[in-house]
Amino acid sequence: MTDLSLSDRVEIHVRDFYQLPVEKVAVMLPTFLAVLKNHLNDLETALDGGDLIGIGRVGHTLKGALLNLGLAEIAEIAASIEREGKLGGENFDFTEAVSRLKVELQEIL
Template identity: 50%
Template sequence: MTDRFRQERIKNYLLNQFNLPAEQIETMIPGFITSLADHLAKLEEAFHGGDLEKLGRAGHTIKGALLNLGLHECADLAYEIEKKGKKQQGDSELERLFVTLRDTLQPYLQ
């Protein structure tokens, strides 16, 4: 999946879901990407710091941002991270979820 395709996917979702003009979507995308990068940084900080409570909150926040962009598969990963964080389940599955989400989102953030 190319970077252009990824951005087009988000644009098409916003257009279809919210019926926004293409020009408005074009101006909104950079802000969405910046916000997504900030949320991912907070998630990564909580993960590497071992703060499962903070990780759960960060997972919840990024899940909402991903749903707003139509990135449902990534939102599902964030939801699983959120649940594990809230249940204080820091295990290898949590690491796998985090790494998968981070690696999947990286191309969107470039």
């Protein structure tokens, strides 16, 4: 399954995991991806404001959204953002982690 595009992987996961017909996935997926993009924007806003609590909170939300789409490997980045935000992240490069998220998700956002 690793030869598939990210969008194909997401579509297959949502269809199979939630046992939805292809037509339903086609209707729902744009909304899921729009919400994911909003979460990413919220993360950037929290980062720009230096709001570590907000960064941790949005990291948690992003992690869940990514897991719901079957993107466990990308969710690990969000999990590290969540963890470090909640811990104060003194030695963590949030900007780099957010950039990695954006690069990983660029195909579907």
